[in-house]
Amino acid sequence: MTAHLDLKPLTLNDIPDPESPEFAQFVDSYFAAGTKLADTIKSWTPHSSKKGVELSSLKSSNDQIRKALNISEFWCARTSYHTSESMKAMASGGKRIEEPNKGSNVNHGQTSAGTSVREVYERFRSGLFENHSEHERQYIEACQEAECLQVFKPQVAEVWRLTYSTPPPSSPRTFVALLLCRELDSTPGQRSFMNISVPFSHPSCVEKQGPEKSRARGRYVSVERVIELEQGGKVEWRMATSSDAGGNIPQFITNASLPSQIAIDVPSFIKWAMERFPDEAVTTTQANASA
Numbered sequence: 655m656t657a658h659l660d661l662k663p664l665t666l667n668d669i670p671d672p673e674s675p676e677f678a679q680f681v682d683s684y685f686a687a688g689t690k691l692a693d694t695i696k697s698w699t700p701h702s703s704k705k706g707v708e709l710s711s712l713k714s715s716n717d718q719i720r721k722a723l724n725i726s727e728f729w730c731a732r733t734s735y736h737t738s739e740s741m742k743a744m745a746s747g748g749k750r751i752e753e754p755n756k757g758s759n760v761n762h763g764q765t766s767a768g769t770s771v772r773e774v775y776e777r778f779r780s781g782l783f784e785n786h787s788e789h790e791r792q793y794i795e796a797c798q799e800a801e802c803l804q805v806f807k808p809q810v811a812e813v814w815r816l817t818y819s820t821p822p823p824s825s826p827r828t829f830v831a832l833l834l835c836r837e838l839d840s841t842p843g844q845r846s847f848m849n850i851s852v853p854f855s856h857p858s859c860v861e862k863q864g865p866e867k868s869r870a871r872g873r874y875v876s877v878e879r880v881i882e883l884e885q886g887g888k889v890e891w892r893m894a895t896s897s898d899a900g901g902n903i904p905q906f907i908t909n910a911s912l913p914s915q916i917a918i919d920v921p922s923f924i925k926w927a928m929e930r931f932p933d934e935a936v937t938t939t940q941a942n943a944s945a
Contacts, residue, residue, distance in 0.1 A: 655668060655680065655683075656683060657680075657683040657684040657686070657687040658687075658724065658852075659684075659687055659688070659691060659723070659724075659725060659850075659852065659875050659877065659896075660725065660726065660727060660875060660896070661727055661853055661873045661874075661875055661896060661897075661898050662853065663830075663852075663853040663854055663855040663873065664832055664852055664853065664854050664855070665854070665855050666856070666857070669806060669811075669832075672806045672807050672811070677806070677807075677811075681810065681811060681834060681836070684834050684850050684852070685834070685836050685838070685848060685850065687723075688848055688850045688877040688879070689838070689848070689879075690722075690723065691723055691725075691877050691894060692848070692877055692879045692892050692894065694719050694722070694723065695710060695731045695733060695892055695894060696710075696733075697716075697719060698710035698711060698712050698716060698719070698729075698731060699711050699712070699713050699715060699716060701730070701913050702913065704917050705921075706734055706735070706740075707732050707733070707734045707917050707920050708732065708733045708734065709730065709731070709732050709913045709916075709917060710730070710731050710732075710733075711728065711729065711730045711731070711913070712725065712728070712729035712730075712731070712894075713728070725896075727875075727896040728896060728905075728909045728912075729894055729895065729896045730894070730895060730896075730909075730912040730913050730916060731892065731893065731894035731895075731916075732891075732892070732893055732894075732913075732916050732917060732920065733890065733891070733892045734890075734891050734920050735883075735888055735889070735890055735891070736774060736778075736888065736889050736891065736924070737774060737887060737888050738772075738773075738774050738887075741774065741777070741924050741927070741928055742928065744921055744924040744925060744928075745924060745925045745928035745929070772931060772932070772933050772934065773886050774882075774886065774887070774888060774889050775845055775880070775882040775886060775889050776931070777927045777928070777931050778880045778889055778891065778927070779845075779847060779880070780927075780930075780931050781793075781923060781926070781927040781930065781931065782847075782849065782878065782880060782923070783835060783837070783847045783849065783880075784809075786833060786835060786849055787800045787802070787812075787814040787816060787833060788800050789926075789930075790816065791816070792926060792930070793919075793922050793923050793925075793926035793927075794818075794919060794922060795922070796818045796819050796820070797816055797817070797818055798817050798818065798819050798826070799815070799816065799817040800814060800815070800816050800817075801814065801815045802814055803815055803830070803856050803858050803859060804856065804858075809835055810834065810835060810836070811832065811833070811834055812832075812833050813830065813831070813832050813833070813854050813856050814830070814831055814833050815828060815829070815830050815856075815859050816828070816829045816830075816831070817829075817869065818872075824870070824901065824902075824903065825868060825869055825870045825901060826868070826869045826870070827869065827870050827871075827872040827899060827900060827901070828859070828866055828869045828870070828871055828872065829853075829871075829872050829873065829874055830853070830854050830855070830856050830859050830871075831851040831852060831853055831854055831874065831875075832851070832852050832853075832854040833849065833850075833851050834849070834850040834851075834852075835847070835848070835849050835850075836848055838879075842885075842886070843882060843885040843886055844881070844882055844883075845881075845882040846879065846880060846881040846882060847879070847880055848877070848878065848879045848880075849876075849877075849878040850876070850877050850878075851874065851875060851876045852875050853873040853874065853875060870899070870900040870901030870902075870903075871900045871901075872897065872898060872899045872900040872901075873897070873898045873900065874895055874896065874897040874898070875895065875896050875897075876893065876894065876895035876896075877892075877893070877894050877895075878891075878892070878893040878894075879891075879892045879893075880892075891920075893916060893919075895912070895916060897912060
């Protein structure tokens with residue numbers, strides 16, 4: 655089947671046998687579509703810039719891009735650039751994110767304090783690529799539950815249920831999505847990975863039944879790409895999404911709030927990642943051996 659990055663849920667019938675060539679083609683088609691979308695973000699309509707996070711949206715005025723991507727919904731995207739220095743500043747409360755295309759002098763070895771500086775890309779890979787949905791629950795405050803409903807291929811294609819709390823009187827929101835993950839390039843200095851989430855209708859999590867009776871069913875589709883730059887000294891983080899909060903929340907309110915919501919995720923992840931994946935202590939013997 656042809657990949658479609660929209661809010662229409664997939665079902666089990668849409669997923670080929672994981673051991674078949676058709677499954678590989680299915681996954682390939684989504685990453686081809688995701689890469690195509692991520693590459694166009696710089697041409698989207700600029701929205702704003704918050705502390706180094708560039709926000710943009712795909713509106714009706716971006717007609718040519720919409721046609722090329724076969725997209726009809728409202729999409730919003732963010733792009734940010736990060737170095738080890740900027741991540742430490744954010745985690746310590748400095749609230750500074752590396753500005754786009756700004757150079758950096760990064761120590762890729764040991765610090766004078768006797769610690770090994772963890773590579774910027776490795777922090778992103780460990781936090782966003784590995785255990786993606788479970789980690790979201792840890793750094794996104796509103797995400798209260800993350801449950802894996804089905805694994806087609808571990809760390810490649812999995813179905814997850816995510817439940818978010820919302821301010822009263824709104825009901826909690828449940829999102830069920832097929833999560834696709836892939837390392838696009840493993841070449842040192844230019845590594846990259848991509849995560850794609852598309853709405854999914856799964857028989858073990860039926861809307862308005864069982865525990866879902868008191869929850870509204872939302873939908874979202876997203877494309878996230880992290881690319882290593884400057885031979886490991888910096889990363890580019892792009893994320894684009896379209897969402898329907900469901901329930902009684904009008905779509906125009908969801909669209910209007912989307913830019914600020916996705917911008918908040920950047921400092922939340924940075925602070926969490928710096929604590930979760932700290933620089934590693936290095937003994938004098940280890941330091942001398944690596945010199």
